[in-house]
Amino acid sequence: MQGRFHLYEGYSLCKVTFPMRIFKLMGVETIVVTNASGGLCQDFKVGDIMVIKDHINLPGFAGQHPLCGPNDERFGIRFPCMSDAYSKDLRKLVLDITAELGYSNFVHEGVYCMVSGPNFETIAEARMLHILGSDSVGMSTVPEVTVAKHCGLRVLGLSLITNKVSLDYSREEKVNHEEVLQISKMRAEMLQNVLVTFIARSHQVETINNSNCIYSNAV
Ligand SMILES: O=P(O)(O)O[C@H]1O[C@H](CO)[C@@H](O)[C@H]1O
Numbered sequence: 001m002q003g004r005f006h007l008y009e010g011y012s013l014c015k016v017t018f019p020m021r022i023f024k025l026m027g028v029e030t031i032v033v034t035n036a037s038g039g040l041c042q043d044f045k046v047g048d049i050m051v052i053k054d055h056i057n058l059p060g061f062a063g064q065h066p067l068c069g070p071n072d073e074r075f076g077i078r079f080p081c082m083s084d085a086y087s088k089d090l091r092k093l094v095l096d097i098t099a100e101l102g103y104s105n106f107v108h109e110g111v112y113c114m115v116s117g118p119n120f121e122t123i124a125e126a127r128m129l130h131i132l133g134s135d136s137v138g139m140s141t142v143p144e145v146t147v148a149k150h151c152g153l154r155v156l157g158l159s160l161i162t163n164k165v166s167l168d169y170s171r172e173e174k175v176n177h178e179e180v181l182q183i184s185k186m187r188a189e190m191l192q193n194v195l196v197t198f199i200a201r202s203h204q205v206e207t208i209n210n211s212n213c214i215y216s217n218a219v
Pocket residue numbers: 006034035036037138139140141176177180217218
């Protein structure tokens with residue numbers, strides 16, 4: 001896919017996640033999700049890639065959850081497990097690939113937190129998210145991954161750190177969407193290299209077949 005639907009654009013989470021169920025019905029088994037996010041982890045630098053190892057579904061805590069409502073048993077169970085939403089095998093494969101490509105210095109694993117947006121975080125909000133265990137924050141991905149996991153798709157998630165989120169009242173810099181787009185363009189080729197190699201090698205991971213799907217926005 002080129003682009004995605006966002007909650008902040010006014011789409012329901014049912015619409016935001018609809019492509020996942022279409023992919024499932026098409027026979028796709030694995031999805032690769034990419035996004036842009038703000039770095040909360042102080043070790044992260046602008047331009048780093050975060051391999052998503054877990055997420056925090058903040059809108060979900062407030063009842064904005066794509067699986068609310070009657071459960072469609074054709075896709076998955078009522079109470080799905082979410083503790084392994086991001087495949088360990090796929091994470092290992094992509095970490096091996098980035099090491100081989102010489103990218104290790106700017107690739108990390110971390111926890112992505114979804115907020116609804118559309119505003120960027122206040123400093124107090126950013127501090128709270130950091131304390132809660134988030135390494136980066138963005139406005140997408142989590143609903144799609146939740147629905148993908150619900151219907152048995154395997155997920156690889158890559159997040160490009162496009163800006164550092166300010167946790168400090170004395171810092172003057174302000175995040176803006178142009179910066180997000182600019183860093184995304186800057187890193188597009190590198191991410192493409194990673195993904196092309198990942199797809200070529202994905203047969204090495206036992207249960208992957210060739211039915212992979214890339215689902216990205218900013219990159
Ligand atoms: O759509 P993704 O890649 O998550 O992009 C992120 O960047 C945009 C804000 O600059 C928001 O859409 C946010 O979610």
